[in-house]
Each structure stands twice: as C-alpha cells, then as structure tokens.
Amino acid sequence: MRPSPLTTALLAPFLVRRLPAAASGSVLLTFDDGPVRGVTEGVLDRLAEHSARALFFVVGRQVEAAADLARTVVESGHAVGNHSHTHVMARLPVPGAYFSDVRLCSAAVERATGQAPRFFRAPGGRIHPASLAVSRRFGMAHVLWSLDSLDWQCNDPGAAADLGRRLAVEARGGDIVLLHDFSPVVHPLLDQLLPGLTARGFDLSGGLTALDREGPQ
Ligand SMILES: [Zn+2]
Secondary structure (H helix, E strand, C coil), X not given: CCCCHHHHHXXXXXXXXXXXXXXXXXXXXXXXXXXXXXXXXXXXXXXXHCCCCCEEEECHHHHHHCHHHHHHHHHCCXXXXXXXXXXXXXXXXXXXXXXXXXXXXXXXXXXXHCCCCCEECCHHHCCCHHHHHHHHHCCCEEECCCEECCHHHCCCHHHHHHHHHHHHHHCCCCEEEEEECCCCCHHHHHHHHHHHHHHCCCECCHHHHHHHXXXXX
C-alpha cells in the first residue's frame, strides 16, 4: 500500500518517504517495533546473506529488555532509529509528554549501542504537531515509508511468503519499505522478498548510506 499523493506532497518538507535521487537503484528495508528476541536475530541473518543494510525503528522499552540485540543490530552494519519509548499511539498527544517519551528512547539506544539515533519514525506513522516537531528538536530525520508491506496482517508463514513474493514485484527503485520484526512471520516473508529484490538488481545496502548522507530535514 502506498501513501496518498496529496498527503505526500503537503508533508514533503517535513518527512522523508523515499530515498534521495542518488539512491534510485536502491530499496531500503525498515523494521519497526523491535528488537524482539527470537525474531530480530533471524532478520539479521537473512539481511547478511543478501548484503542488505536496513534501518530498525526500535521501541525504547524493547531496547531496555534486549540491549545486547540492539547492539548486535548496529554491529552488523545496520542503523537504529527512534520509534519512541512506549510506542505512543494517541491521536493528539501532549507535546511535553511525547517529547519525554522520545527522549527516553534515544537515551536507551545510546546506552545500548553507544550511538544516539539519527532517524525518527512516529509510532503508527501518526503525524501531528508533536511528532513533526520532535524530530527537529532532537536533530533526527523523520523517515516514513513509500511502500507499506502490511505484514502485521499476516499470521501464517504461507501468507507471509506470498506477501514477500508480491512485494518483490511491487517494489520500485528508491522505495522505503515498512516491515516489522515483532513476529517470526517476517522470516518466510524475507526468504522471498530478499532474493526477489536481488534478482531485480536492486542495491539493498546503498539506501541507508544515501539517507545518512542527507541528514535531518
Ligand atoms: Zn510501530
């Protein structure tokens, strides 16, 4: 599923939804809501097999529960982004409380990995004044996506594999793909998606480098 062109145009100055033009031959995979033991490790193995570098939007309290896993993500060449501490889903949160929550996530990531996050993604992709302001306040680029896998709707491995095959066909150069590493169904999905994207000639590591070079909006 892709975001509507109108919202994309209106919010373009504030949000990154696609990779910079220099990375038009790349596809960047992003994984939200981890790290989760028993899931994230399998994601890392599969990414390594395909020399892919991904962006993990972690939840701070998950990082506190699995700090070693967050560190492994970074040591494996991926980036860790801030997805808030408690996955705040309020439609119009109190800005002060929202800022504190996001700050807690950055602190947890820095403690675990030694690096403060440079990227932010609002939980649920919820855009409101607080989520638009917080990334600027903390010097992070606010990164959403251009292709939503809807992987959270899959709860069996066969459906996830079908979805992986479909996404590999649907992906376009420059896409930022939204996935999750909270359920093991992401493994059969990646077993189809990664070879499919590789076969189409996409660069699965350059997108992160290009995004990093751009810096905050
Ligand atoms: Zn999320």
